[in-house]
Amino acid sequence: MSTRIAFLKGHGTENDFVIVPDPENTIDLPPVSVTALCDRRAGIGGDGLLHVVRSAAHPEAVDMAAEAEWFMDYRNGDGSIAEMCGNGVRVFVRYLQRAGLVGEGDLAVATRAGVKTVHIAKEGDITVGMGKALLPEGDVTVSVGERSWPARNVNMGNPHAVAFVDDLAYAGNLYSPPHFSPAAAYPDGVNVEFVADRGPRHVALRVYERGSGETRSCGTGACAVAVATARRDGADPTVTGTPATYTVDVPGGTLVITERPDGEIEMTGPAVIVAEGEIDAEWLEDSVR
Numbered sequence: 001m002s003t004r005i006a007f008l009k010g011h012g013t014e015n016d017f018v019i020v021p022d023p024e025n026t027i028d029l030p031p032v033s034v035t036a037l038c039d040r041r042a043g044i045g046g047d048g049l050l051h052v053v054r055s056a057a058h059p060e061a062v063d064m065a066a067e068a069e070w071f072m073d074y075r076n077g078d079g080s081i082a083e084m085c086g087n088g089v090r091v092f093v094r095y096l097q098r099a100g101l102v103g104e105g106d107l108a109v110a111t112r113a114g115v116k117t118v119h120i121a122k123e124g125d126i127t128v129g130m131g132k133a134l135l136p137e138g139d140v141t142v143s144v145g146e147r148s149w150p151a152r153n154v155n156m157g158n159p160h161a162v163a164f165v166d167d168l169a170y171a172g173n174l175y176s177p178p179h180f181s182p183a184a185a186y187p188d189g190v191n192v193e194f195v196a197d198r199g200p201r202h203v204a205l206r207v208y209e210r211g212s213g214e215t216r217s218c219g220t221g222a223c224a225v226a227v228a229t230a231r232r233d234g235a236d237p238t239v240t241g242t243p244a245t246y247t248v249d250v251p252g253g254t255l256v257i258t259e260r261p262d263g264e265i266e267m268t269g270p271a272v273i274v275a276e277g278e279i280d281a282e283w284l285e286d287s288v289r
Contacts, residue, residue, distance in 0.1 A: 014252025088217015
């Protein structure tokens, strides 16, 4: 390991990430190191970490290398591995653009949830093709304190439970994971979205992200919310044949989600790189001891 490791810091609607460029996959990032880097007091601070690796250099992505040159090796803030992060993809691509590795227009990014198509617009926003939602059968309930709500089970490459509430304050402080049942619905944990209406095709959410706690935004969560809301509203594009577009307010900004009649979902929003610097490799090595 070199004595200094380059990093950047970025966010998408205030869902923030430590970015570690490592094209040839030479940097060891065990969970304890990721946790140290994402620590907001003793580290750099972030909801998660974006490990930027060429697909051909990573064993989990080599089979996708022909489709996508770059692999988003995403980790939650607690060091656990996640399948997908919608805000993270936008920030990942913004880094590639800043580094001169890609330009405006279309590109593909490999993730653990498959290859995602991305469009970098001239005006700055980034649109990510998030794939299709899966809607597992079965009733799910989410509880906070004495309140409980039915939730829609939506999988966006990672699991979500979407609960509609009259007031977002009902979600409580979200310091710990909301209770859900049955436990078998989410054997590996779940991201929980609490959703309130703001107007026609306009909702707001708060989210507890598995492995990170409450975050300022969750891209896959916003997509799951749009899908669940369209079904609630009788606007399922796969049934109506008409695209459904929802504005989704998150604590850190606004995302626009469109589901097409073929089930494909697109998410559009900002992505910003705010800082760059170097990590002391000795400090990072000490984090694993």
